[in-house]
Amino acid sequence: MVPSLSILDRKEKCTVSSPVFAPWDDPNEKPLIRFENVSKRFGSFIAIDDLTINIYAQEFFALLGPSGCGKTTMMRMLAGFESVTEGRILLSGKDIAAVPPNQRAVNMMFQSYALFPHLSIWDNIAFGLRRDKMPKDKIDARVAEMLKLTRLEEFARRKPHQISGGQRQRVALARSLAKAPKLLLLDEPLGALDKKLRQDTQFELMDIQESTGTTFVIVTHDQEEAMTVASRVAVMDEGRIIQVASPANIYETPNSVYVADFIGDVNIISGTAKPAGKDRYFVDWVPNQAPIVAVSETGFSDGQKCHLAIRPEKISITKDKPEDVENAVEGKVLDIAYLGNLSTYHVELPGGQIIKAQTANTRRISNRGITWEDPVWIRWNATAGVLLEQ
């Protein structure tokens, strides 16, 4: 199950040498799917709240959020299992409200895989093709193609309960891809796999998505998974999309404390802003401490409340007071978490706030000389953090 070199190669090619795939930045590009002011209510519960979003052909789009945020409801509306309370969903420019699930050019891979237990792997994959009254020889060819794509040839005659969890996952994928849908929906596709298998399968999914050119919409609560596979990630909360951006942008320039906190680890320092030159601000955070210098493209007025979000790996830690740096604060080491490749130091600052600083353990068995209760200095650049309004 280790991803072959060719997969990695292709990924390299795609991200490095080919032109950047970003149809969402092109105003002439028509979206494959468009949610237009869509709301969904179950009784008085608002699952989706006035949501508008475009998803483009060949995208690998991830809906990310905690359980109950409405991501599964969005997917089920796309598949046709839930109706829209208000607004429209357009597929290739056409409203799909009236199209029943069995006639939509959309297929879904279920969280439970929903493999038909009474049918063989082969029959499971052929199920959708048979419904389309495809001629027998074409079905045979298509199923064979799908089995090859998902490396399941030798299991074709088995029943779902006679194969492993990872293989079941691939059958579910093959079955939903067999009809060559315009859009494939994946509901927590890797949720049932263990961690190691999940990581390998993520690359496999990306490879299949690329080689088939299908648009994938994936629902997940696992931020690492979303960051790994997706071309764009939509972070959702309480029926609303908080931010839609590429994984790198989501991580490096979150638009809110919610997003910053949801994706990865983050330190939040709250204070008031004071303009200090073009795009530069001083942040007063505790009394009797030098203000923090931060760079932000978003404008802040004098005295406006703000939150500085800084990732732990952007903060470095030293025993001696650093010279010539934009931000340096003295503190005391409370805890050290040794993770093997990384060490995270929990440093208590004056005023009681605890900041996490991370260093990569690039050398084996080196004595870093910092231990519990040590007085230390932490420092970071003005551009290291993001200044957020909320």
Add this chain to the structure above:
Amino acid sequence: MRRFALIAVPYAWLLALFLIPFLIVFKISLSDAALAIPPYAPTLKDGFGALIEGLDLENFWFLTTDDLYYKAYLSSLKIAALSTFLTLLVGYPMAYGMARAPEEWRATLMMLVILPFWTSFLIRVYAWVGILSNEGLLNQLLLWIGLISEPLTILNTPTAVYIGIVYTYLPFMILPIYAALDRMDDSLIEAAEDLGCSRLTAFWLVTVPLSKNGIIAGCFLVFIPALGEFVIPSLLGGSGTLMIGKVLFEEFFNNRDWPVASAVAVILLLILIVPIVLFQRNQQKQAEAEK
């Protein structure tokens, strides 16, 4: 449209063959004997007013004047309650033994409990006639051992009815109790013993409370059908045993008094409503607890 048909067919069937017949019983129970000859005048054709007019509580009044009915209801309640208790006494140790039996025996034991359920009820009751009669096998055995010198009269007494009910309804008692005991974690008993309980106190303080729902379900499953039982008192109880199901049957077939038979049915149902509602509530509570 298709969904409508799916609902409508079984719905209409049950309305026509369950609810309406029952309403007819209710109506006839309020009619005079003379009017209860088909087509049960007055019918709806004569208008709703006429339908109501002919009705009175005379039949129910009649039931209170003859102490046969009153005694039959009481005796049914007593027989059903006592035999439920006896079934519990016999069933609980069996269910407990099954739950503690080795894993590989359990499927077989379970099958042995269910098997009688698939065999004819009538035949199982009938089997006791040959055993309990004066010259029956039980008396032969007891005489042979020398325990008694005169044959005992068991058949055609309430004792035979108790035996019959315990025998035929035993699986209904065992299965829910076994299900409850089977779900129970064995380490609970070990924990109780570890905390200082003796075997017996652990049984009382842990096993019995945890099988409470099974006991309640089993008791209702025996009590409810036993109350309206007809075959067992008729075959084993003789003329001396009064049970309301038997009275209803005889009222209808021997006396041909339909309005009184209907009134007896209505009251039997009223008596049954309380245990049925309690049973439903117990089942619901259990279902919610399992969620």
Add this chain to the structure above:
Amino acid sequence: MKRLSALNITALTLGFAFLYLPMVLLVIYSFNSSKLVTVWAGFSTQWYGSLLRDEAFLDAAWVTLQVAVISSTMATLLGTMAAYVLVNSGRFFGRTLFSGMIYAPLVMPEVITGLSLLLLFIGIGLDRGILTIVLAHTTFSMCYVSVVVSSRLVSFDRSLEEAALDLGCNRFDAFRLVTLPIIAPAVIAGWLLAFTLSLDDLVIASFVSGPSSTTLPIKIWSAVRLGVTPEINALSTLMIGIVTVGVITASIISKRSAIAAQRDAQTAERAE
């Protein structure tokens, strides 16, 4: 390993002796050559012979079989529909009444069900015969079928049906191709239950049968009211034998499939 104490063994032995001894005695005495059923007078199969020559019994058996096959099939159809509606349809007008009507016949005393149906049949002028017994049996067995099937449907993974819809099935095809094959064991169990209930029913059939449609239980009833007869012992033995063979076969089949499932699980592990 569980402790099976002497007390438990005693309880089980006595309990099962109580459950099975009466039937065993019945079987033994069906081979008694004496007319006096409680005195053993040597082995004989004469009562089986006289049973099989008794036209009235054979007629009753034929009527019972017809009624049981037709009513259990209809009950399975209606009961499965009812179960599907109860589990899947959410709210609809009169749902409470509907589920009440499904569960009520399970606890309704047979004398009341029988009486009420008879009054209905007389009221609408339907002649009592095989048809009325079939209608009566279908009505109460469909409720049992519906309970059996709905307990299976509750644990049925709805996403399987959604997957079928997603792959191009309409609702009916999704039911026919996916749901039905998966719940088939419960449907078959429901049919068998309905069949047995119909074969077994005395009280309701007594109310709704006519003179030309005597069922086997009615026939047995009228014979045993007069006491023990050797022919009934023989008949009982035959019925017990058929049921025993059936139940044992069924349990062997389910044991086999359990073993197969275990083997499949091992195959799945090796497939990693």
